[in-house]
Amino acid sequence: MSASYEVRGAVAVITLNNPPVNGLGMVTRSAIAAGIEQAVADACVKAIVITGAGKAFSGGADIREFGSPKATQEPNLLSLIRLCENTPKPVLAAIHTVCMGGGLELALGCHYRVASPGAQIALPEVKLGLVPGAGGTQRLPRVLGLETALNMIVKGDPVKSEVLAALPGQKLFDRVIEGDLLTGACSYALEVADIRPLPLVRNLKAAHPQGDAYFAFARNTVGAVAKHFPAPQKCVDCVEAATKLDIEEGLLLERGHFLSLMMTPESKALRHAFFGERAASKIPDVLEDTPLRPVATVGVIGAGTMGGGISMNFLNAGIPVTILETQQAALDRGVATIRKNYEAQVKKGKLKLEKCEERMALLKTTLSYDDLKACDLIIEAVFEEIGVKQVVFERLDAIAKPGAILASNTSTLDVDKIASFTRRPQDVVGMHFFSPANVMKLLEVVRGRATAHDVLATVMKVAKTIKKTAVVSGVCDGFIGNRMIEQYSRQAGFLLEEGCTPAQVDKAVEKFGFAMGPFRMGDLAGNDIGWAIRKRRYLEKPQMRYSKTADLLCEKGRYGQKTGAGWYDYALGKRDAIPSAEVVKMIEDHRRALRITPRRIPDEEIVHRLVYSLVNEAAKILEEGIANKASDVDMVYLTGYGFPLWRGGPLCYADTQGLFNVVQAMKRFARNPHDDADFWQPAPLLTKLAAEGKTFS
Numbered sequence: 245m246s247a248s249y250e251v252r253g254a255v256a257v258i259t260l261n262n263p264p265v266n267g268l269g270m271v272t273r274s275a276i277a278a279g280i281e282q283a284v285a286d287a288c289v290k291a292i293v294i295t296g297a298g299k300a301f302s303g304g305a306d307i308r309e310f311g312s313p314k315a316t317q318e319p320n321l322l323s324l325i326r327l328c329e330n331t332p333k334p335v336l337a338a339i340h341t342v343c344m345g346g347g348l349e350l351a352l353g354c355h356y357r358v359a360s361p362g363a364q365i366a367l368p369e370v371k372l373g374l375v376p377g378a379g380g381t382q383r384l385p386r387v388l389g390l391e392t393a394l395n396m397i398v399k400g401d402p403v404k405s406e407v408l409a410a411l412p413g414q415k416l417f418d419r420v421i422e423g424d425l426l427t428g429a430c431s432y433a434l435e436v437a438d439i440r441p442l443p444l445v446r447n448l449k450a451a452h453p454q455g456d457a458y459f460a461f462a463r464n465t466v467g468a469v470a471k472h473f474p475a476p477q478k479c480v481d482c483v484e485a486a487t488k489l490d491i492e493e494g495l496l497l498e499r500g501h502f503l504s505l506m507m508t509p510e511s512k513a514l515r516h517a518f519f520g521e522r523a524a525s526k527i528p529d530v531l532e533d534t535p536l537r538p539v540a541t542v543g544v545i546g547a548g549t550m551g552g553g554i555s556m557n558f559l560n561a562g563i564p565v566t567i568l569e570t571q572q573a574a575l576d577r578g579v580a581t582i583r584k585n586y587e588a589q590v591k592k593g594k595l596k597l598e599k600c601e602e603r604m605a606l607l608k609t610t611l612s613y614d615d616l617k618a619c620d621l622i623i624e625a626v627f628e629e630i631g632v633k634q635v636v637f638e639r640l641d642a643i644a645k646p647g648a649i650l651a652s653n654t655s656t657l658d659v660d661k662i663a664s665f666t667r668r669p670q671d672v673v674g675m676h677f678f679s680p681a682n683v684m685k686l687l688e689v690v691r692g693r694a695t696a697h698d699v700l701a702t703v704m705k706v707a708k709t710i711k712k713t714a715v716v717s718g719v720c721d722g723f724i725g726n727r728m729i730e731q732y733s734r735q736a737g738f739l740l741e742e743g744c745t746p747a748q749v750d751k752a753v754e755k756f757g758f759a760m761g762p763f764r765m766g767d768l769a770g771n772d773i774g775w776a777i778r779k780r781r782y783l784e785k786p787q788m789r790y791s792k793t794a795d796l797l798c799e800k801g802r803y804g805q806k807t808g809a810g811w812y813d814y815a816l817g818k819r820d821a822i823p824s825a826e827v828v829k830m831i832e833d834h835r836r837a838l839r840i841t842p843r844r845i846p847d848e849e850i851v852h853r854l855v856y857s858l859v860n861e862a863a864k865i866l867e868e869g870i871a872n873k874a875s876d877v878d879m880v881y882l883t884g885y886g887f888p889l890w891r892g893g894p895l896c897y898a899d900t901q902g903l904f905n906v907v908q909a910m911k912r913f914a915r916n917p918h919d920d921a922d923f924w925q926p927a928p929l930l931t932k933l934a935a936e937g938k939t940f941s
């Protein structure tokens with residue numbers, strides 16, 4: 245039973261009770277329907293109040309039922325709403341805290357709605373690539389006016405109940421109740437108990453004074469901001485239908501759009517990302533109720549690029565930070581950069597001046613390890629040299645309090661080795677932030693051989709507090725993200741040798757939807773970083789083939805934006821990539837030396853060679869257990885590498901293409917004499933899934 249029933253005087257109260265957010269799963273829907281029937285049958289009951297226990301009225305559909313037959317089993321949400329509308333006694337929704345999606349649609353089917361102030365009201369379906377599917381697009385415009393309703397439906401963001409209640413002419417809320425909601429709701433229910441006919445949202449009219457002109461304007465605006473997603477346009481269609489069609493026809497149209505959007509790759513990708521985000525925080529062998537270590541104070545070692553950004557995350561969350569450096573000058577520089585970043589936000593109106601000062605006041609600096617003794621979590625972000633890390637971790641081991649979590653932000657070094665510098669390897673973990681660390685969502689949590697379960701669980705919780713998407717990675721060179729990108733960069737090099745220019749490759753990949761192509765990305769990150777990695781890598785594996793073009797580029801000192809020249813030219817102080825004749829000539833000369841006759845490579849081949857490089861390495865990463873699940877890999881790419889959201893990440897994309905086709909393409913690439921046959925050996929997991937007709941997900 246996931247809704248309870250009680251009678252208070254002459255009012256029946258049905259309380260949804262399906263934690264965490266009273267999702268409208270099958271059992272809950274049945275319990276509501278049963279409650280209504282019981283109330284109707286009870287002669288002493290004059291009115292019915294529906295409300296929610298705990299932290300929500302209702303968050304909407306139960307996501308655990310998504311895609312399963314249970315989601316549509318009777319009474320489905322549409323039937324339940326119809327039942328409310330047709331109930332001969334007044335039904336009143338008493339809304340608090342959260343009322344979203346199906347929860348709001350249910351409330352719109354009730355005769356009356358009262359709300360506590362501060363409740364979050366939304367139809368967020370568009371964020372999953374859908375339109376609301378149970379009348380939201382037909383009923384919300386009838387109570388809120390067209391523009392407000394359309395904005396809410398197209399954006400999906402929550403609006404506070406008191407804001408909506410203050411709109412002139414609104415009919416969403418009959419009353420805002422300060423104080424005890426249920427008491428207020430029951431007394432309002434009695435006030436209206438005898439009024440007939442019962443008011444129905446469906447009987448109201450929705451219209452806009454500008455009519456068609458308004459919808460033309462809305463379509464243009466939506467088209468400009470949501471070009472890769474079909475759902476927002478369908479939202480406009482549905483809301484327009486609410487003004488033009490009879491409600492039953494409007495509901496049918498909405499239903500049709502809902503069902504057809506459900507099948508689009510865009511909605512599948514968005515739902516994949518939505519579930520992927522939630523799944524990423526679950527670690528197979530770490531129990532959900534693992535006791536956490538308290539994290540109230542944080543230490544950061546190194547006030548450079550990463551140390552500063554990392555510190556800002558904690559300051560933003562109201563957690564005090566102490567930064568340690570070896571020199572006062574380095575500390576001063578680091579603090580000045582943090583302040584500059586905050587002041588820039590203040591200038592842009594994104595941060596209040598008091599907030600900026602509040603955050604800066606939480607920041608302390610020190611040259612002495614003694615000042616880190618009380619820290620619960622210490623994150624190291626010093627130079628990427630194992631010797632320097634050793635010095636730091638030995639010091640930390642000597643001073644940190646027992647149970648303090650010792651984290652390294654290393655991007656390439658062995659976390660197990662770093663842990664071995666301490667006598668408490670169980671407390672050591674990798675926290676690999678991405679640059680700029682105060683902006684990028686991704687955090688790779690690197691799990692060492694000895695990392696304790698409660699350390700992992702705590703770091704995952706900390707990640708949530710600082711609003712990061714944390715993905716667990718095992719220890720390997722490059723962890724999940726950079727290990728995959730190395731293969732992608734290698735393939736990009738082969739493309740140059742075979743006939744492409746950097747601009748052609750970047751354009752193809754950007755058209756596919758990446759935020760940035762591989763060469764623009766190289767120029768931004770600094771081509772010297774890859775150069776250093778290649779030198780190391782090909783000492784270890786001299787037999788591995790790679791294109792020397794990137795080395796030739798670095799030999800010219802073309803490290804990227806920071807040197808004013810890389811794969812592209814850059815005007816002084818500008819970031820616009822200008823194709824470089826010098827680089828094109830360098831590539832042509834190199835090609836000639838390799839005796840390759842250039843070929844015009846179609847965009848689709850460019851994209852598939854690059855994306856499938858990621859996919860093949862990801863399959864190896866999964867097989868080795870470096871990543872726990874396919875969706876984790878996708879989350880890394882969606883939140884850290886600019887992979888197009890509407891494609892759901894590299895593995896989701898491969899699934900959409902069909903793994904059989906992916907493997908066939910790899911075999912084709914392997915036969916290309918200018919590519920590398922070894923490179924395109926499909927990973928055993930990929931071969932197996934393709935042969936069995938399965939997908940990564």
Ligand code: NAI
Nearest residue numbers: 546547548549550551569570574625626627628654655679
């Ligand atoms: P950085 O050179 O900007 O900053 C390093 C800071 O550490 C400097 O301020 C330096 O004075 C300080 N430092 C050096 N030795 C120290 C010691 N023994 N004790 C205290 N402070 C010391 O370097 P960046 O870019 O911030 O990198 C730091 C770490 O983060 C490295 O491990 C790097 O691999 C990793 N990383 C860097 C990313 C990037 O995009 N820059 C991305 C992800 C990780």
